[in-house]
Amino acid sequence: MTGNGRRRFSPSLSLRTAAALGSACLLAGCGVIPGATGGSRGPITVMTWAPQDTRATNMPGMPAMGQAYARWVNSKGGLNGRELRVLTCNEGNEPAAAAACARRAVQEDVVAVVGSYSQNGRAVLPPLEAAGIPYIGGYGITDEEFRSAISYPVNGGQAALLAGNGIQLATSCDRVSLVRPDSVEGARLPHILNSGLAQGHHRTAADIPAAEDAGEYTDEARQSRRRTGEDGGCVTAALGAHTANFFDSFRRLPPDGRDVKVASVLGSVDQPLVDRTGGANGPFEGAYITGWYPDAGDERWNPMKRVIREHAFGDDRIDPADAGVQTTWIAYTVLTKVVESLGRDKVTAGTVSRALSRGVRVHTGGLTPPLRWRYEDMLGTPGFPRIINHKVTFQVVRDGRLVAQRNGFVDIAPTLRDAATL
Template sequence: MTWAPDGTKATNMPGMPAMAQAYARWVNANGGIDGHELRILTCNEQNTSAGAAACARRAVQEKVAAVVGSYSQNGRAFMAPLEVAGIPYIGGYGTTDEEFSSYLSYPVNGGQAALIAGHGMQLADQCRRVSLVRPDTVSGDKMPELLNSGLRKASRRTAVDIPAVEDAGEYIAQAEQARSEAGKKHGCVTAVLGERTQNFFDSFRRLPSDDHEVRISSVLGSVGQQLVDRTGGSNSVFEGAFVTGWYPEAGDRRWEPMRKVIKEHAFADNRVDPADPGVQTTWIAYTVLKKVIESLNTDTVTATKVARALDQGVRVDTGGLTPDLRWRYEDMLGVPGMPRLVNHEVTFQVVRQGRLVAQRPGFVDVGDTVRRAP
């Protein structure tokens, strides 16, 4: 099963279930996974705890082998039913604590913690002062210290924390404060508001011009290539913006196998954007599932067998999209509250001529930075 919210007033991720369905069409057209047909169930998580719990209960009722490549901010609601049934959660988007603490969760990225801490590192050499606009939520409350842990990697500076309502239509007051606090020169305004990040920067763009020279920044998931295209490409407010991601930039050749599958098996589905980090995470998560099933060499695939193979150290090569993934105890970073974190590398990107490109080659390890955050 793959679940994600769709049609809600907050963050929507319809591309993740759509990518799962395209992946299934691809592998089944080529004989399945080790001879097994891949059958996909999808569920609209609705961005509510009730919706997440309902999806998890359906996964249990349907006896799925795994929940793969999914998005939810409601970890408490979905993880408990999966644990009772012994169903592994592979490659969640990384928005909840449970994804990095449950013994049945197998994350493929460093989640929000790695992005925010990495973003602080990216900004440390670029910005004299930083304003952070973030959701006024439990999850958002963790962002300032994570960003500051990255900023402190190169200086003693800390960001100005500006909480904001997650689903507001406009953010004029927060935009004015953020620009003012960033200072007149070499300041940066960072907004991490999910789908509402565009609303914030629309408000920021409408501020009366003054003598402030600031650059804007964010993380993938809040800003992506589709948003840059939609807001004017090289003429967009995002031109020159700094962005931190989990994976290589969307134009990297390592995404070519995924792009080929999308072209051949989801060509008419505009939900499947190869530059969407949710779609990318689902692709990587199903790459993990495929490797695990191939390692089983069995006629019957069950949740118990999948979880056991992961626990026993099956190694997954993702074609360079992440470091090799493995979930043994010795592979985990062991951060308090995030003991299951195995991939603590991020990429630094920048918008140049309307395209998100690498600011520097390769991955940046943020493990020590995440570990130092309170």
């Protein structure tokens, strides 16, 4: 024990224990020495990756949250008495660096990649598939996360957010303009949003493609406002890290007398962004936001906030209002439940995957519906067959804070099924 009551893992003690138990096994005829590779008492090694220090999207809070979670778990004696070892990797926002992270995970023989972010699903998932390493709680930014047999998502990804955003705006807006990436994946977003708008018998949104990495969007902002019609229109944007650039351009347009509201989805807009852009005096005041989880002020986040306060040691990379940090917390909650379900069995990539696929049920303290990844739990729609969490939340920015617009979760499964059949 350390002076603050935390259990300290001693390598020398582990070696002495392994040697003693190994001798006992030789006499008793058991096969694997606990603590050795593939055994049952050595550290449980996982990896969390995310882009850091790049010129595009950066999510440094996700690896930092993984490390804080490990410090918390290890201070309580580990997972089933085993140390949790978290490796981190800078995914770099580019395929070569992302693939290098995946290869390192294979080389390090991790039992899972947990709570990570990558826009390079085609680069990171094949190495994990070849090695049978589960991908637990990816951020939900790529289609591959909802197709790969080794992926166990904890949210419904971008598709769920756009479908939910359509439902949210259908009751609040007369006309809607959607500003989305001018890319192959971006081209399907209007279809999904329109499926949500249709739930309120709403006309389709004006589709405005835009560059993903522009510094300003004056032309797109002008076009989006014009195509909302008269008062009562809404402009929603899903440009990831560049959504703030778009709404900055939108705010700078000369007034034309019309009241046009703005909207977006979690990941493109979150509380840290609202804070950075002026809070109640910024462009997002009054904005409608669709999220995966309860708003950051909800008391169900208190256990995570306590762990951050006590085990992150003031690490300013970790913002409890950040959707990436929240996703990592939920993903590590899943890992903990899976390891607990294995009891005294070996913890390997294979046993973790089997436990997930055979129906271990994970309760996240109300941050999501109960999660389970059996075949019958999956939505099974074309393009997103592995979505198991098809619930979203409706939020709004009031006085500079993202708060619940509507209590509880909204089930968007019917909307996603409709989108798949249109």
